[in-house]
Amino acid sequence: MFQRLLTRAERALPAQCAVCRAWPAQALCERCVERFAQPRTRCLRCALPVPPGVRECGACLGAPPPLDACHAAVAYDYPWSSLVAQFKFNGQAGWARSFALLMRSAPWVEPALEAAQAVVPMPLSRARLAERGFNQSLELAKALALARTNAGLLLRIRATAAQSALDRQARIANVKGAFAVDPLRAGDVRGKRVAIVDDVMTSGASMFAAAQALRDAGAAQVTGIVFARTDEPGA
Numbered sequence: 001m002f003q004r005l006l007t008r009a010e011r012a013l014p015a016q017c018a019v020c021r022a023w024p025a026q027a028l029c030e031r032c033v034e035r036f037a038q039p040r041t042r043c044l045r046c047a048l049p050v051p052p053g054v055r056e057c058g059a060c061l062g063a064p065p066p067l068d069a070c071h072a073a074v075a076y077d078y079p080w081s082s083l084v085a086q087f088k089f090n091g092q093a094g095w096a097r098s099f100a101l102l103m104r105s106a107p108w109v110e111p112a113l114e115a116a117q118a119v120v121p122m123p124l125s126r127a128r129l130a131e132r133g134f135n136q137s138l139e140l141a142k143a144l145a146l147a148r149t150n151a152g153l154l155l156r157i158r159a160t161a162a163q164s165a166l167d168r169q170a171r172i173a174n175v176k177g178a179f180a181v182d183p184l185r186a187g188d189v190r191g192k193r194v195a196i197v198d199d200v201m202t203s204g205a206s207m208f209a210a211a212q213a214l215r216d217a218g219a220a221q222v223t224g225i226v227f228a229r230t231d232e233p234g235a
Helices: 001-012 030-036 057-060 080-089 095-105 107-114 128-134 136-148 168-175 183-188 206-218
Strands: 070-074 118-119 154-156 177-180 193-199 221-229
Touching: 030 118, 057 107, 070 107, 080 095, 080 193, 080 221, 095 107, 095 136, 095 221, 107 193, 107 221, 136 193, 154 206, 168 177, 168 206, 177 206, 193 206, 206 221
Parallel strands: 070 221, 118 193, 193 221
Antiparallel strands: 154 177
16 A cells, blocks of 8 residues: 555656756656657668668668568667666666657557557567566567557577677577467467567567568568667668
């Protein structure tokens, strides 16, 4: 009872913006959102920045990824990189609500969510889940589309090394065969439109591997939806 009252009191108190420290404000004030979350023209297949009027980057035209579309809300840069680190490494799962709001505000995301028949979070290995205490991608998926979030559909069947220390080719090799659809639930994928949710997309290796697993299980359409995207193709 005391904890519930304390939580209500905390929510009623004014707060500082986590970026500019404006007081009082929401977790992210309107001025910082306007300054740091302006939409960018991005490749519709991998979400890398492209010039205005261009639909797909050269890499996706030459070798189309297993995604039909991919959408990102912000660049993985200041201030978002540090806030994402707080979110998933410091146990601050509450950031999912603010991030999901920005994701829904990004171009094409709302229609993609409405079209998806299943929304799946990028799965974590058991070791990383135990270390963090929650799956940040699952929290984002629930904040975006709770009723259609299917946490057990896409499985991580092999633990992998941390991607951050690897170059692009090593990342691709690292996650090859790391994902699969639960064979007992393949009917939830076959012929369906599926959206994969993740917090950060860097090289795209993990997202592409997960999308390929869904393709192999018969998904009719696969869309990636991420909060932040690195803006360098080799990152």
